Amino acid sequence: MYYGLTIPDLSVLLGYFLIVLAVGVVASRLVKSREDFMMGGRRFGKLLTIMFTFGAGTNAESAVGVAAQCCKTRSLAGIWYQGVMIFTLPIYWLVSPIFRRARVMTTADFFERRFGSGFMFLYALFAMFITVGYTSLALYGAAKLVEALTGGEISWQVSILVVAAVSFSYATLGGLIATVWNEFLQGTLTIVMSVLLLPFFWWHIGGLQGFQGAVANSPHAFDLILQKGMTTFWIVMMSVNTLLSMVVQPHIMANVGSAKTEMDSRVGFIGGLILKRFLTLPWALTGLMALAMFGAAEMDADHAFGATCRELLPSGFAGLMLACVLASIMDTSSALLVMFAGIYTNSIHKKLFPQSDERALVRTARAASIAFAFIVLPLCYSFTDVPAAMRFMFKTVPLMGIAFFLAVLWPRANRYGALSSFVVALGAMLYSQYILGWTGDHGLPKTILLYLALGTIAGVVVSLATPREDPGRTSRFFLLLRTPIGQEQILHDAGLMEIPGTGSFEEPPPDRSAPIPKLGPLRPSRATVWGTIIVAVIAVLLIAMIKLTAMWLRHPV
Secondary structure (H helix, E strand, O other): OEOOEOHHHHHHHHHHHHHHHHHHHHHHOOOOOHHHHHHHHHOEOHHHHHHHHHHHHOOHHHHHHHHHHHHHHOOHHHHHHHHHHHHHHHHHHHHHHHHHHOOOOOHHHHHHHHHOHHHHHHHHHHHHHHHHHHHHHHHHHHHHHHHHHOOOOOOHHHHHHHHHHHHHHHHHHHHHHHHHHHHHHHHHHHHHHHHOHHHHHHHHHOHHHHHHHHOOOOOOOOOOOOOOOOOHHHHHHHHHHHHHHHOOOOOHHHHHHOEOOHHHHHHHHHHHHHHHHHHHHHHHHHHHHHHHHHOHHHOOHHHHHHHHHHHHOOOOHHHHHHHHHHHHHHHHHHHHHHHHHHHHHHHHHHHHOOOOOHHHHHHHHHHHHHHHHHHHHHHHOOOOOHHHHHHHHHHHHHHHHHHHHHHHHOOOOOHHHHHHHHHHHHHHHHHHHHOOOOOHHHHHHHHHHHHHHHHHHHHHHHHHHOOOOOHHHHHHHHHHHHOOOOOOHHHHHOOOEEOOOOOOEEOOOOOOOOOOOOOOOOOOOHHHHHHHHHHHHHHHHHHHHHHHHHHHHHOOO
């Protein structure tokens, strides 16, 4: 045994490390421009986009957090820590074309086109903070899992350094191309990680009867809704919250915008989200499995997933599980690193040094990637509880989401209203936590309702009380969102300028007059209507699967 692992375990792990680093080296040869580094040259089809969306949004922190929450609450209700997005899946089918048709490299560019450079700088700083926070949390969650898997032989403090070194290295070399190529392998391994434990546990515990007997002292073990904490109100408000959060997460622009076609982006994005929601059930079951095997009072809940793996998996499988854990964090952290570097390069460095050529900007993006690592690593060591850290991100990321929906749903919204919505929502969130004392799962839905209501009201009132945005800029923004991929001549005719050799468009220079497009009524396409119906049916089936599983587990044998 070495570091709590056998020779077969270490062999599997070493082989995995060599593969992902090799992919980074090969992909680095394809990175010639910012478009290649940040958007992968917009070359990815449906399958790669599915795995990219799934991998970038799924990591060990997701599995560890759901399992820990189920273990803490002694209930299957912890599944909603990642499962609440099921209820809003049809909306993402409607929203996803916005990101592909925006024809920009980052969400900061998106906000600049709608509200100008001032609001763009605000979002850029916010997004860089979010990428650092998400990556630190993900590394911490993965490290706690590694520590549990190795029986403490590899501490979580050391694990953070090892995982960060590999994932940051290949992302810095190959940018989004390396990240997406590795997502296919890593996403597959994450799926394996999610379901690998179930057959071993079922045999170990003695089937359904043994499972029920082991959790007999937890009367609400198979409840999906609790009387306190994770109530129906909690689920409803968190569903709305995830919608506001998803649209402003920095990596989503790359998830959707890097696809070859509009349909590739839609199917890939929704497919990845559906796959993650499907796997929340085995993550939640792992938390109950840990409860059945160890008891909630006898272990650190953050170790629930890892300790169960170590107890149940035979030699060789533990190494495979460890490779899966590392895959789940590496794909997320590499995607966030690329977005951090891209937002800094596009939204800050390029504004300060407008004469920089493409080679210089690619070098800057790679330098920003290295700086990202030095910022993330110290923050990783400040966390003490994965679910608590997840709640912090739950409350913080959606604050900018109000401005996003004001931007795309209401032409009268302006930069002052967008700024007000963010500032007021931030103030409401801080007031609810530090003055009203709304903390934990009990206070989370009330906090969401408060900042969502006040932030929206502020955005609307201030927009109405202040001057409109430039009519030409606003019209060209909405023309972008209405123009399908492949019909770019419409944009050229409206005065928008394509960056040579890319799929990105910019506003015409201030000294160049451009016509103001006339926009007719918005008519949804057949793909939009039928796709929304199909995704709604899938969402219902996912909810039914979760409900039927809970009923089956509760049913007397």
